[in-house]
Amino acid sequence: MKRLAAAVLLGVAVAGCGATVDDASPVGTGDDHGFVAGASEVQDQQRSLLGISGAGAVTLVDLATEDVTTLGAIGPVDGIADDGRFVLAARTGGPTAVIDSGLWTTDHGDHVHYYRSTPRITGELDLTGTPTIHSTENRTAVAAGGDAVLLDRDRLGQGEITVLATAAADPDGMVAPLDADRWVVTADDELHVLRADGTIETSSPCGDPHGGIVTRVGVVAGCAEGALLVPVTEGTAVIESIPYPTGTARSVRATDFAGRSGRPTVAAVAPDAGIWLLDTRERSWQLVPTKETPLLVSAIDDSAGHVVGVMKDGTVAVWDSTGTELGRTSVTAGPVDATLRLTVDADRAYIRSTTGVLEIDYRDAARIARTLDVAGAVHVAEVGL
Known part of the structure; x- marks a missing residue:
């Protein structure tokens, strides 16, 4: 049986770099609604393409202007995953590189915020295999090769890779944050809602977990019987079956x-x-x-x-x-x-x-x-x- 465990590792930085601040004027400052330290809030969505060449050169192409920014090189890459801001790159024969595009959208339901900050190659995670990444506003969950980590997304945006919890996970399953305190992990043919201290809040059978996604409604895990949905709600988490x-x-x-x-x-x-x-x-x-x-x-x-x-x-x-x-x-x-x-x-x-x-x-x-x-x-x- 695969071990299901989570360990709190608050304050541990993994091969991260220091933060830098964009010079553009932000829409809000101080404690204003929408303020994000180290970033500028802008009026329009900042869409770009992040590309990695066969040799590992990382570039960013602005879709509005087609201007190109070169971020550096990380060596040959077998595969990538992204959450709309951060890109994970599975380096050939090495650990997973973490790249911050410096561009993202925060959706508050009835309105959205658009941000930009300085793009960079942030560092690396000691994970190997094809990665997955899913995020909420302040948490990021990453999985590869049967291992999963929960990261502090606010610190990640400042250039620090800070691991809050770890867990074993099904290699093809689903790992995603639910909110600031809980995350969803499939392991041993079950879906678990975990707290950062490793406590299992609730579980449900999920035969042969494979794939998943985060939608506006909640976290989805693919199972042999259909899908399991963990809606974003206050209070105790509920797992719903969609056969x-x-x-x-x-x-x-x-x-x-x-x-x-x-x-x-x-x-x-x-x-x-x-x-x-x-x-x-x-x-x-x-x-x-x-x-x-x-x-x-x-x-x-x-x-x-x-x-x-x-x-x-x-x-x-x-x-x-x-x-x-x-x-x-x-x-x-x-x-x-x-x-x-x-x-x-x-x-x-x-x-x-x-x-x-x-x-x-x-x-x-x-x-x-x-x-x-x-x-x-x-x-x-x-x-x-």
Whole structure:
């Protein structure tokens, strides 16, 4: 049996760097609502692409101006993960690098704040394997290779990697913070809501955990039986089950979820069947049949129900929520391998290609709006979300 444990390690910094402050004038200062130490609040969302080349060079490309910022080099990378601000890079044969894009959005439900600070390569975590990262406003959970850590996100933004708790986790499962005091970890075919001192607040069976996502509603974990949802609520945590429709074969289960940041509906590939849409607000699944099954898929969750996916030949397709294909690119995103990532926002989708990063207008039949030069990037993340 895999050990489930959490240890409080307050104040421990792991290979972090000192903080620096951006010179731009902030919207708020002192203790004003929205103030963040070391950052400037700005009027508009600061979207950029962070790319890592085959040799490990890290660059940041502003999507509004196409200006390029070089952050440094971290060596060859096998894979990355991001939370809209911080990017984790699994370095080949080494520990996981932590990169701060210096750009992020804080969603308070009825309004949002946009921030920018100085981007940097922050340091490293002693984790190996394909990483995952999920965050709340002041906590960040990272997992790789069966190990999970809970980080102080405020200090991470100041250049300090401070571990608050550790836990063993299922290698393909879900790890995410729930709030400032609790986090969600799948281990030993169960989902646990843990406190930082290791106390288990509540648990629920989760057969063969694989994949998960954080939506506006709460934390989602993929299980053999369907999904488990831990809504963000005050008081004792509650774990809700969202089972697959009756008669669903295990072979078509969802194993990876993706969608537009801050939306309740997410998508997953349904092997040899099409696309799953999971509505966490309605606690329901919808199987959307498609003529071809995509390799990657992400839900826009807009009024038209757009879903974007990458096909086996590397083209990018767009469907509506009925499975009707609305368009497909003529340019392929290649090579189609484990490093290929699809990211979406409220206007565009982005994916690496042999000629640069494709910016795709999914509302206009998958039209390629731009091809962006991101310094030979093999790994790409959209940040500022």
